[in-house]
Amino acid sequence: IERVKGDLHRLTPTDKFGGFKAGQVKTVRFRGELWQLSETDFMPNYYIVAKDANGIELAPQIISSTRVEIDADTGMEVRPYVEAFVDAKRQYQRTDKDKLVWAKSGVLFEQNKAVSVAPALIENSLLPTPQTQVLLENVKAVSLSQGITLDTQSFTDAKLNADDIQAALARLERIGVPQSENGVKVSFAALSPVDNLKAGSYQLTVADSGIVIKASEPSGFSYAIASITSLVDVNDLTINAMKIDDSPRYQYRGMHVDVSRNFHSKQFLLDLLDQMAAYKLNKLHLHMGDDEGWRLEINGLPELTDIGSNRCHDITESSCILPQLGSGPFVDTKVNGYYTKADYIDIIQYADARQIQVIPSMDMPGHSRAAIKSMDARYRNLMAKGDEQAAKEFLLTDPNDTTQYSSVQYYDDNTLNVCMESTYHFVDKVITEIAALHTQAGQPLTTYHIGADETAGAWLESPICHDFIANNQYGVTDIKLVGPYFIERVANMLAEKGIQPAGWSDGMSHTNPDNMPSNSQSNVWDVVSHKGYQRAHQQVNNGWTTILSNPEVLYFDFPYEADPKEHGYYWASRGLNSKHIFSFMPGNLPANAEQWLDIEGNPFEADDRPQVDENGKQTSGPIVAGKTFDGIQGQLWSETLRSDQTVEYMIYPRLLMLAERAWNKPEWEVPYQYDGAVYNQSTQHFSVQMRQQQATDWQKMANHLGHKELAKLDKAGIEYRVPTVGAIIDDKGVL
Ligand code: NAG
16 A cells, blocks of 8 residues: 555555456455544545556546445444445434424433423523623513514614625524514614724614614624524514623634635535624634645636646646545546635625625645645646746746655645745735735735644755755745744735734744734644643734634534544544533633543643743743733534535534634633642632533523524524434543
8 A cells, every 4th residue: 555645545456466357346455443444534435547458547437335344343333435425414314303303302411311401591592692681571572573674764874884784684584574664663773882892792672662773883783683583482483572782702703614625615605604693703714725625716827726626536637636535536526616706706795794704714835735736737838838937937846845744644745835936926926816806895805814834844955945045135044944934924925915914823833923913813723731722822922813723622623422423533632512612711721621631531730830031021821911812713624524514514513602602701711810830720720619500501501502593503404413312422531
């Protein structure tokens, strides 16, 4: 067995194996560790490339089989081949009957024990939980069955944009509350922006005289309508009289989606944006460029999508890039594809009308294989035409670089050469074109994510890099510093265009903060129990916008439960369910309730004593006074997720708990307390009472999900994961 590239491997038959005769069946047995046999991660679409008698390669053929075997040692079902994988329903598909039972009972099951609270307790509950909500005593419920009538003058006075109003009201209309002549009056008043009024704040009064919404901007209005939509009883369209005064905990409430590894449709994204808006999330981090695919049409660089958006069996990679992630040998599958410029503009506009900012990302300088192969093909074509100058314009690698390296995902050719001007020319071109699409869509590009993660020792043996070190005007004297130099240079390139640079925390932490724009954003994806909290604190102390993306609790490509039938990677968690996200305490990173056990399941001790340099400046240690995290973000990487349905399964209902934690600070969140020594939350700060409060709140939340939210997801056609009755988890939380 030999590696062709990344995770594409080849088995070449020996003489002993012989060839194939027509119709012949041969069995190839794989033996692997248990984790490799997780049913859902098994790569489908093995294919055969045979040669004819003259040694000419024949068209590839998929090897298909639906055979299920029982592993003799473990008794587990092993299903190595997934039928028609792209449209396949999830492996762990529950029936519609399960869904009905769940939605009706709304009872939470944990380890086979039912835990439930009275429905009355959740009658007026709202997700995400508002800051204050007061029921108006003695005022009867308001019926919206006749629809609503806008007090148009009040909207005109407040200068609210008509598109924003319509997008918000469409949500009410969808549940059967249209605008009508004689509906309940809805009026709007501008909330004067007093000090510290957070963006997104709103006040809502529902009384017999009508509904009054106060906000200082469209997002507040939109959130007020989202709250009404959520509170209306979908059976009789009534809403209880109440007052809500609400504002978000964090200004950044994000969801990240990787459409590069496996492409996901525009419709899936639009549906996601609808749900994000319903739960008041406001940032879509769209990961469109990585090793396995480039997913956005770029003016003037057609190769990026002609070649880089398709994987197929073309060893020369001149028409497509090589198969990866079980994609099979053919172009014509849904894991291939890209958004046209028009698609992307639609996506931005759809997001914008829902108060969501789109943050595009093309991962660089590592994770760039699709771009590199596309630009290599361009180079070869232009060279063949004799146009050397044009050929070199956007070249991304040094042809004489002999560096041997391997990325985490086993690529040895996925890193841009950061010493070549043509690389910066390419990056500038891409950013400029993406920015133009944002301008056209009416949502200017204000944040761009560089990626900057997992850059593997490339370019060390590149003659161009050696020349660069010898002659550059930037003062870079050590080859080890050219990686950070790339991030700093691109970050400043963005800043000059008025765009905030963002990146993953590993790459960001290698830069010199003094060389970075002061408003840079870092997404902290370090494993908390492996000292990730130190990195998080450091990024806050740099003064950067710091977004928590910690894998143990926010990577939605991990399985919900430790079960071979659950999809996903598990390098930082084997069971990441909605309760874990609900229990997250983002304000107190080292110490977070029960999920902050280390990967082996032991409570861990955090030690974040301040370190100072010779000038007395704190270089690491706890967050300094007055600073804080800026938000949290859920991550959906898609290596193992090949269909839109599977992606929805992984996102929902976890996204709802992400929204809850991003919006609302729970009473039981332990404040960050650095006591000058080793910090062990589970024994010191999280009191029995707090733990009990957390458990009670979770029961309420789980019932709320079951009684209210899952039914709404059903209505919206979202393929959420039906909660399982009893998890297969032993006392250590591992399989
Ligand atoms: C990390 C990679 C990402 C990959 C993911 C899978 C980051 C910032 N980088 O190794 O490319 O898809 O894990 O869980 O997460």
